Amino acid sequence: MNEDDKIIMGAKLINIGFGNSIVSERVIVIVSPASSPMKRLKDEAREEGRLVDATQGRRTRSIIITDSNHVILSALQAETIAHRFSSDSQNTE
Numbered sequence: 001m002n003e004d005d006k007i008i009m010g011a012k013l014i015n016i017g018f019g020n021s022i023v024s025e026r027v028i029v030i031v032s033p034a035s036s037p038m039k040r041l042k043d044e045a046r047e048e049g050r051l052v053d054a055t056q057g058r059r060t061r062s063i064i065i066t067d068s069n070h071v072i073l074s075a076l077q078a079e080t081i082a083h084r085f086s087s088d089s090q091n092t093e
Contacts, residue, residue, distance in 0.1 A: 014084050016064065016074040020054040024085060026066045030078045033060045045071035 013021040031038055042063060045051040055075040062078035065071055074081065 014081065016054055016072065016081055017076040018054065018056040020074075022064060022066070022072060026068065027085070028065045028067055030081050030085075031063050031065070032078050033063050033073070038063055041065075042071060042073070 012024040014024045014027075015021050033039065033042065042051065042060075050070050052070055052072045055073050058075035060073045061076060062074045062081055063071060064074060064081070
């Protein structure tokens with residue numbers, strides 16, 4: 001386990017930047033925000049109150065979608081977050 005990951009009450013937390021963390025078991029997909037469908041998804045989530053902006057005012061570099069249908073914006077690259085997930089699964093096996 002590295003310094004970016006924590007386990008609290010049995011839930012594995014993954015750091016998504018600027019001190020923000022998400023529960024790894026709740027994540028469905030991590031995508032790049034560049035495509036038009038992802039921009040529409042972000043706008044719809046904002047209108048419906050399902051958007052969580054964890055960018056701290058920086059440029060959105062990845063969009064995380066959870067099993068509760070929340071959309072989380074992160075300033076970290078999707079590859080960086082995915083690497084943190086893959087290093088987590090290697091450490092637990």
